[in-house]
Amino acid sequence: EVQLLESGGGLVQPGGSLRLSCVASGFTFKNYVMNWVRQAPGKGLEWVSAISGSSGSSYYADSVKGRFTVSRDNSKNTVFLHMTRLTGEDSALYYCARPPGLGVWGQGTTVIVSS
Amino acid sequence: DIQMTQSPSAVSASVGDRVTITCRASQGIGNYLAWFQQKPGKVPKRLIYDASTLQSGVPSRFSGTGSGTEFTLTISSLQPEDSAVYYCLQHTTYPHTFGQGTKVEIK
16 A cells, blocks of 8 residues: 655644655656645645656755755655755645656644744 | 636535536646645545546546637536535646635535
């Protein structure tokens, strides 16, 4: 069974940093681009970032470019999202998702940015 | 970046009604369009991919059409369990972009 399991969320102060993880199972991880999508409370879905299977290419939404870094460890079937200079607008439920067409999602991990 | 304009933002309809949601892309995206359903507190669930292919296990009352810049999701006969927010997603280029969402309510 294909599964994605996020972790690493929590409460962080404005300006702080946090690293999210997403462990994959049930498929050949290295063959897939992996995405991060977030949803602020009561708001819509926002695509955040993606990384190619080989880590050769990464992509970001304008709202996080320069602050967030996506990476992966194919030996551990894990994709990471390193978030820095966090603000309240980054508070959200963060999902990892797998193509094609984001057909597979994890359960999400919650990030709260607050003093 | 490609913008996805979804309409309406909300719709209230009766059980058995036909409901149509539209997404318009700011430039052509081929058929790289998916539709998602999200119920409160739940993970988004993909209903349609490649603009018109029904995800396995999704009821046949859901259908998707379109290509290029105009796409529609149709619920042919609305059921109580269809109350949810629906989103379109373009995944032809990065950044991927979602529509703003359509809240479907049952009268």
